[in-house]
Amino acid sequence: xxxxxxxxxxxxxxxxxxxxxxxxxxxxxxxxxxxxxxxxxxxxxxxxxxxxxxxxxxxxxxxxxxxxxxxxxxxxxxxxxxxxxxxxxxxxxxxxxxxxxxxxxxxxxxxxxxxxxxxxxxxxxxxxxxx
Amino acid sequence: xxxxxxxxxxxxxxxxxxxxxxxxxxxxxxxxxxxxxxxxxxxxxxxxxxxxxxxxxxxxxxxxxxxxxxxxxxxxxxxxxxxxxxxxxxxxxxxxxxxxxxxxxxxxxxxxxxxxxxxxxxxxxxxxxxx
DNA sequence: TTCCTTGCAAATCGTTTGCATAATG
DNA sequence: CATTATGCAAACGATTTGCAAGGAA
Numbered sequence: 001x002x003x004x005x006x007x008x009x010x011x012x013x014x015x016x017x018x019x020x021x022x023x024x025x026x027x028x029x030x031x032x033x034x035x036x037x038x039x040x041x042x043x044x045x046x047x048x049x050x051x052x053x054x055x056x057x058x059x060x061x062x063x064x065x066x067x068x069x070x071x072x073x074x075x076x077x078x079x080x081x082x083x084x085x086x087x088x089x090x091x092x093x094x095x096x097x098x099x100x101x102x103x104x105x106x107x108x109x110x111x112x113x114x115x116x117x118x119x120x121x122x123x124x125x126x127x128x129x130x131x
Numbered sequence: 132x133x134x135x136x137x138x139x140x141x142x143x144x145x146x147x148x149x150x151x152x153x154x155x156x157x158x159x160x161x162x163x164x165x166x167x168x169x170x171x172x173x174x175x176x177x178x179x180x181x182x183x184x185x186x187x188x189x190x191x192x193x194x195x196x197x198x199x200x201x202x203x204x205x206x207x208x209x210x211x212x213x214x215x216x217x218x219x220x221x222x223x224x225x226x227x228x229x230x231x232x233x234x235x236x237x238x239x240x241x242x243x244x245x246x247x248x249x250x251x252x253x254x255x256x257x258x259x260x261x262x
Numbered sequence: 263t264t265c266c267t268t269g270c271a272a273a274t275c276g277t278t279t280g281c282a283t284a285a286t287g
Numbered sequence: 288c289a290t291t292a293t294g295c296a297a298a299c300g301a302t303t304t305g306c307a308a309g310g311a312a
Contacts, residue, residue, distance in 0.1 A: 061192070063192040063245060079239065081239065088237075091236045092232050092236060093235075095232060098226045098229065098246070101223050101224055102210070104224075105222045105223060106219075106221055107256075108210065108219075108250060108253045108255070109250045109251045111213070111251070112248070112250070114246065114249070115245065116244065116245055117233045118243055119240045119241040119242035120242070122238040125238075
């Protein structure tokens with residue numbers, strides 16, 4: 001299972017690093033195909049999974065039934081707009097103390113947590129007000 | 132769209148109320164079929180979705196690719212064991228102040244958040260130690 | 263040459279849906 | 288009677304996988 005270089009994998013990672021909007025596998029596929037029209041969707045999925053497994057990218061499960069991917073693996077939280085589906089990084093203080101709170105009355109071992117926020121993004125909020 | 136009574140829906144809700152382990156649609160189907168062998172999986176899905184939509188049950192998306200359902204709709208948090216997949220209720224203090232923290236530097240409107248914790252449940256933790 | 267990676271297509275899996283029939287109010 | 292709900296099977300959408308061929312070390 002030694003990792004070998006692959007042009008496709010490089011392309012996928014490079015593309016992901018240019019985006020801050022947490023694209024899905026399909027969006028990655030559409031875009032990467034412009035550089036390499038022969039790349040297959042299966043290859044995109046395989047590489048996204050591989051990159052996520054080795055920690056070079058993050059896989060986001062945001063309850064919309066589709067996985068999103070993020071080249072930014074630093075700890076941060078996401079906001080999901082329930083109107084337009086956009087996924088936005090939040091600038092907020094660390095809340096990892098909730099892990100300690102969760103473990104206080106629990107006899108297993110808590111390794112981490114998944115948290116995301118939802119509501120209306122600023123654009124959709126404006127549209128609501130003006131309608 | 133007036134709701135009509137249905138024996139199947141009652142069965143599903145009753146079954147769910149007897150369980151604290153947050154079963155999936157398939158588990159509901161398997162069990163409810165013992166009372167009504169003719170019930171179809173489609174009916175189980177339709178009713179779980181309906182009950183979740185009207186707020187009588189909660190749909191849990193815990194990143195394992197399968198929806199779980201919970202008859203307990205009171206606010207509480209869940210723990211997911213990454214080894215055996217079990218889903219357990221946590222007894223912990225309210226952490227909804229994280230919504231305010233998330234909104235501090237955000238110009239959209241945050242309506243809520245999804246949070247769950249993961250790690251090893253007490254049983255799996257024991258097995259790890261003894262191996 | 264070894265064996266990891268790809269492209270392609272078929273397969274999987276959870277979930278949804280169309281339709282004719284049955285049950286409810 | 289007007290409608291909602293059901294059973295069945297087919298359809299779906301996202302993701303995974305088997306396989307033979309291609310590419311990296």
